[in-house]
């Protein structure tokens with residue numbers, strides 16, 4: 001048999017063989033048995049050395065053509081196999097999102113926003129209308145942002161006020177308050193400025209009707225020249241009035257937070273029991289809602305602001321408590337409970 005017919009025969013055999021290949025492993029084997037060092041093509045080509053130059057001129061290009069054909073077929077088959085393999089994987093992991101009888105029966109025909117999200121968005125709008133920016137910050141913080149820059153040095157007893165989830169190595173932690181965003185916010189801008197930072201915070205708390213390990217705060221910070229405590233009080237009252245759509249009774253008590261001086265606890269008359277005493281207000285008729293105060297000079301310094309030139313106030317609104325007051329929810333644990341009977345009620349808002 002002459003060498004040209006041999007090449008034709010090789011190609012025909014290859015075409016037959018590749019039809020039966022269905023896995024990448026088989027394809028690799030086929031490839032090496034035809035195109036590998038000791039593969040069939042080289043086997044045929046090794047005979048070229050005994051040919052005359054004229055013969056070589058004919059056989060050379062023919063062999064090249066066969067080689068290109070084989071390579072093309074292999075590439076095409078390889079992508080076909082790859083696609084089939086991906087499809088098999090996808091089919092195996094398929095989740096049925098369809099509109100099943102159970103979904104219909106449970107009336108889960110449309111979603112709704114979580115009450116915390118609804119209230120957060122509303123409050124963001126109120127603050128945006130007052131010229132505040134809305135900032136975001138990381139849930140995992142370092143000691144500097146969560147404590148040190150906020151005037152809570154290592155070994156300061158104030159650290160014990162917040163039961164902290166430390167990460168391995170005790171260098172990082174799940175932020176215990178949104179106050180950590182104060183530090184990021186100050187560093188990224190120059191005074192005067194005003195921003196809020198809503199988000200999740202984490203504390204290793206024992207849970208009860210008014211305490212959860214994961215809850216939401218909304219931090220606020222305003223830095224300007226000659227800001228006074230009366231500015232702070234007026235401001236807070238205006239915000240609460242906007243939120244509750246009516247005047248709410250508030251009281252101010254001294255409160256200790258190392259990052260403000262003076263610091264206050266702003267309480268509102270419990271809207272669940274109208275001050276008569278219930279499990280949310282722990283029978284005192286008032287709910288701690290808005291700790292606040294004038295920013296401590298050390299905090300301004302840590303944020304790169306000259307405390308002789310600028311001052312301001314900061315506050316930390318308890319978002320979940322606010323939601324509870326707004327909708328008369330008597331247990332904070334409902335908020336993260338994911339019970340659809342609870343969540344469904346907020347669709348209409």
Ligand code: PHE
Pocket residue numbers: 176177178179257260263291292293314315316
């Ligand atoms: N970060 C404080 C807390 O979580 C709240 C707070 C914020 C107090 C801002 C004063 C000013 O308890």
